[in-house]
Amino acid sequence: MEHLTLSHPPGLHLFDRLPENFTGIAIDRLDSILPGPSLIRIGGEKGSPLFVSILLHGNETTGFAAMQQLLAGYGAPLYPLPRPLLLLVGNVAAAVRGVRKLDGQTDYNRIWQGERYPEHLLARHVLAEISRANPIAGIDLHNNTGRNPHYGCINRLDHESLSLARRFSKTIVWFTEPHEVLAVALSAICPAVTLECGVSGNATGTSHVENYLRHCLELPDESFFTPPANHHNDLFHTTARILLSEGIRPGFGPCDDDTDACFREDLETLNFERVPGGTELGRYRNGRPPLVVIDNQNRDVTDHYLLFSGNRILTRVPVVPSMFTRDVKVILQDCLGYIMEPYETKQANAAGLHL
Ligand SMILES: [Zn+2]
Secondary structure, three states: OOOEEOOOOOOOEEEOOOOOOHHHOOHHHHHHOOOOOEEEEEOEOOOOOEEEEEOOOOOOOHHHHHHHHHHHHOOOOOOOEOOOEEEEEOOHHHHHHOOOOOOOOOOOOOOOOOOOOHHHHHHHHHHHHHHHHOOOEEEEEEOOOOOOOOEEEEOOOOHHHHHHHHOOOOEEEEOOOOOOOHHHHHOOOOOEEEEEOOOOOOHHHHHHHHHHHHHHHHOOHHHOOOOOOOOOOEEEEEEEEEEEOOOOOEEEOOOOOOOOEEEOOOHHHHOOOOEOOOOEEEEEOOOOOOEEEEEOOOOEOHHHHEEEEOOEEEEOOOEEEEOOOOOHHHHHHOOOEEEEEEOOHHHHHHOOOOO
16 A cells, blocks of 8 residues: 655654555554554545544544544445545554553653744644645544443534534533644644544444544535524533642551552542532542642642641532542543532523523
8 A cells, every 4th residue: 555654753744545454454463463552544525524533542443444444334444434634643642552652752642832843843743634624514433431421522612513522422621721722723623523432442432433533424515514502402511620749658448558648539539520628529638739720820729729628639519420430540641630610501591692
């Protein structure tokens, strides 16, 4: 299969058609057909292209499985799709090894602004190609490690973005930080959504995403962004991130000699729930507050949200958390979770939006 590779590592590999075997390849052999991050143009019958991104995080495989099923169903690469598709397959090396990212790599969903790392060059090249393709919409597919509902994230509060998210789930999250994610850069080019598709490897999640993508390929341009729905949506605004303090060793259940912060066993069940002030999130030892809360302006707002009292970690005000996870590696590489606020219908009405 002919393709073009750029010289700077990690170069972007450009394909002008879907590689043979893509729909049947096992993920741990993906590098046998895609040598690295790849942008694949797949022909379609009519309309503007749809941009879809999968595997920015190598262990988040639902998007890949859904794409394989979808493309196989259309008989690609032998037959054209209903609409052209521009497909980004992100961190191939990490996907082959079943990890979010390799040690020493920058997180592929934190490289879409800035110019510090070699991966920033890759991101800039991808964005230039997307701009040139002028897609109708952009969709970035992810999984959570913790227990969360399926939900769509938007970064621009407008009708088109809401429409993309609403088609996937009634639960919608609006966030502006972290701003280095693909969807924030994408939303300067076209309406964009990040879909959080539950945990990896779940067949229900895969078919949900496959159906969503099929709908996006088959809807004509004129009716692509459906008018506001009559039904109610839950829109949340991410206001802060909860991070571990430097050097803190996290765990779940009772504290022992290997852990400094010991979160409650059922922490994940709090995701997307309205958690009252005074709720215990866990306990800590060694006297030092184990968590820091940072708001969208990068200010330390720990004292607004949390209370450390007698070794207990408590919420100080009502919060709606998301992405709480028990995966210690993810907690250390990324964060413990996010704090959201409900975006009320009256706020939306005042902004001219229909939820
Ligand atoms: Zn992800």
